[in-house]
Amino acid sequence: MKIVLIGIQGAGKSTQGNKLSKKFQVPYLSSGHIFREITKEKSKLGRWLKETVNSGALVPDDTTLEIVLTYLERPEYKAGFILDGFPRTLTQAEAFNGSLDKVIYIKVSDKEALWRISGRDDIREDETLHALRQRISLFHEVTEPVVTYYRQKDKLVEINGEQSVEEVFQSIIDNIQS
Numbered sequence: 203m204k205i206v207l208i209g210i211q212g213a214g215k216s217t218q219g220n221k222l223s224k225k226f227q228v229p230y231l232s233s234g235h236i237f238r239e240i241t242k243e244k245s246k247l248g249r250w251l252k253e254t255v256n257s258g259a260l261v262p263d264d265t266t267l268e269i270v271l272t273y274l275e276r277p278e279y280k281a282g283f284i285l286d287g288f289p290r291t292l293t294q295a296e297a298f299n300g301s302l303d304k305v306i307y308i309k310v311s312d313k314e315a316l317w318r319i320s321g322r323d324d325i326r327e328d329e330t331l332h333a334l335r336q337r338i339s340l341f342h343e344v345t346e347p348v349v350t351y352y353r354q355k356d357k358l359v360e361i362n363g364e365q366s367v368e369e370v371f372q373s374i375i376d377n378i379q380s
């Protein structure tokens with residue numbers, strides 16, 4: 203099972219991604235997590251990525267494609283994956299020929315997402331209000347075209363993310379299996 207999760211930060215992608223990973227017995231992978239790991243390295247790339255990630259800007263497409271596609275070549279992702287945060291631009295979607303089963307778009311309003319994140323008590327270093335607003339506005343600008351792209355390819359499943367965790371999960375399962 204190869205699934206991509208799309209949605210603004212706070213939509214519940216990692217919660218649902220981990221549940222889907224258990225259900226389908228394939229690993230969950232987040233591009234944001236891959237980048238955050240590299241930011242810990244004391245290298246030029248590490249320092250540059252830290253600045254980019256913390257600002258809420260997107261990592262340029264060429265760097266993202268090189269890092270994420272190399273990662274996906276690992277044997278543990280051969281049978282499938284639940285991928286969160288990639289592809290995020292049309293260029294990435296076009297370059298990613300991942301023979302995907304489904305692309306799940308978890309929809310919540312900007313207001314609901316900001317509300318949810320501000321209520322968390324495990325806020326990360328890159329989750330300043332400025333960075334969050336920047337990511338949400340970039341989502342509308344550059345990731346919504348990715349949603350349209352997969353809708354045209356008949357891969358898209360749209361889920362109302364403003365339900366309970368279990369209701370969202372059940373909607374995803376019902377839609378995948380229909």
Ligand code: AMP
Binds near residue numbers: 234262287290
């Ligand atoms: P996330 O945890 O998905 O919100 O990602 C955190 C940060 O990692 C983003 O703000 C970007 O700087 C970077 N990032 C993650 N995925 C991508 C991607 N597909 N393309 C570009 N930048 C990304």
